[in-house]
Amino acid sequence: MTDSATSLRRAERRAAGKRLREAVPRESHAEWTPAPGRDPLAILRAGDRGRLLELIPLRHERMRANPFAFLRGAAAIMAADLTGVPVPGLPVQACGDCHIGNFGVYRSPEGLTLFDINDFDETLWNVDFTVDVKRLAASIAVAALGQGEDKARKAARAGVRAYRQHMRDLADLGPLAIWHSRIDLEREIGRFGDGNLCRHLLRKAAIETSDGLSHGDAPDLDPATTQGDPAKWRIADKAPTIFHEGENGLTEAVQEAAEALRAYPRSLSAERHTLVLRYAQRDVAFKVVGIGSVGTVCAVGVYADADGAPLFLQIKEARPSVLAPLALRPFSLISEGQRVIDGQRIMQAASDPFLGTAQCDASGRSYYVRQLKNKKLSAVGEILAKGGAKTYAQLCGTTLARAHARSGDAAMITGYLGKGAAFDEAVAEFALRYAHQTVADHAALCAENA
Numbered sequence: 454m455t456d457s458a459t460s461l462r463r464a465e466r467r468a469a470g471k472r473l474r475e476a477v478p479r480e481s482h483a484e485w486t487p488a489p490g491r492d493p494l495a496i497l498r499a500g501d502r503g504r505l506l507e508l509i510p511l512r513h514e515r516m517r518a519n520p521f522a523f524l525r526g527a528a529a530i531m532a533a534d535l536t537g538v539p540v541p542g543l544p545v546q547a548c549g550d551c552h553i554g555n556f557g558v559y560r561s562p563e564g565l566t567l568f569d570i571n572d573f574d575e576t577l578w579n580v581d582f583t584v585d586v587k588r589l590a591a592s593i594a595v596a597a598l599g600q601g602e603d604k605a606r607k608a609a610r611a612g613v614r615a616y617r618q619h620m621r622d623l624a625d626l627g628p629l630a631i632w633h634s635r636i637d638l639e640r641e642i643g644r645f646g647d648g649n650l651c652r653h654l655l656r657k658a659a660i661e662t663s664d665g666l667s668h669g670d671a672p673d674l675d676p677a678t679t680q681g682d683p684a685k686w687r688i689a690d691k692a693p694t695i696f697h698e699g700e701n702g703l704t705e706a707v708q709e710a711a712e713a714l715r716a717y718p719r720s721l722s723a724e725r726h727t728l729v730l731r732y733a734q735r736d737v738a739f740k741v742v743g744i745g746s747v748g749t750v751c752a753v754g755v756y757a758d759a760d761g762a763p764l765f766l767q768i769k770e771a772r773p774s775v776l777a778p779l780a781l782r783p784f785s786l787i788s789e790g791q792r793v794i795d796g797q798r799i800m801q802a803a804s805d806p807f808l809g810t811a812q813c814d815a816s817g818r819s820y821y822v823r824q825l826k827n828k829k830l831s832a833v834g835e836i837l838a839k840g841g842a843k844t845y846a847q848l849c850g851t852t853l854a855r856a857h858a859r860s861g862d863a864a865m866i867t868g869y870l871g872k873g874a875a876f877d878e879a880v881a882e883f884a885l886r887y888a889h890q891t892v893a894d895h896a897a898l899c900a901e902n903a
Contacts, residue, residue, distance in 0.1 A: 470868025473541040479875040483882035493894045504748025512747035523895035526744040532775040540581035545861035546799040549575025551585040552592030561803035566638040576796025577776040590884035597842040608842040610881035615850030624863040635802035683757035688738040710752035711737035713811035720809040732756035765825035790821040800856040
């Protein structure tokens, strides 16, 4: 948040944001051309350094699936492409990997079903708001490009317009009201206008629990994991994505993750530390997750109390954010794991109470820990995405505005964006250009591995 947020009134901050258009016109955001000598595959290979060698081929295989899969794994490439691009200089806590696949549905600690950003591996403070907006718009265009350029442009424009309009609504609120705003799924799905779809989504989102936790909270884990004597619970291997042992240091990685999970409670506040200690760690297994994380150390732990009440935790390696070169001003970090959980707490309307960190001195790896994502709720997000590109783009744009307004100056951002569609049109044009570049980059990766 800028110093002006506490020294200038809302109208003055809007006016200050409007003046920023003189240095960086809104129309200029349409402009982007590949830098001379641009080599996206070299950037991709540089990002493979430090990853587990055994899993790098799987990462590239997943990225070859289609252009959108490539974009998902190419956060570092896009960050490099945006380095040096003029920005108005309005800082927020940025998601960093803000594509439509990183939005989804989850259950708040109070039991509300919310729609929000759900991946923060690349999150970073003090990044201009346009960085996230452009990645979101590009992802919308890439996902919709198969339906034609016109639909891709319209969908991207709809997402940016929703961002601008919701930011304008939030700019009229006080800081506490902005902080407590949220995207309630049951209210938002009505915007799809399909009664059958709405009812289907609500059924999917309904999770019956007897102890506050769903026994379906563990995607891709064998149901037998949570049957019988809790002291004997084990995670079933499902190579190549879930396993206990493997080549090239994978077994050692599982062991390190298990040790880090045992150390993680020390990072929690007293009341949450007390809660975690009610559960005993029963088993830990390596779990290959999203495209961007393939090759990093990721594992899941299954926990239970003596009566079989379950808890599923995920531990993920936190590497330096690809956005580091885009920070408006340098600042120090406690650890990469702390960067991730701080970013999640700032951006999400209701964060996971089990968020914590751990360090491994021997390997130098930094980790963060969270609850394992809920399989049923993930399915709701997938259905939402298929409900209509334009409407889903609007939902994501609205959500991103709420997330940015919690750390950024909504009045200054609104002053810069304005009432008209100049910014929407410009970013939509950028998104279409970048979508075509992504198609070309994906083809280059496929040709390299042909």
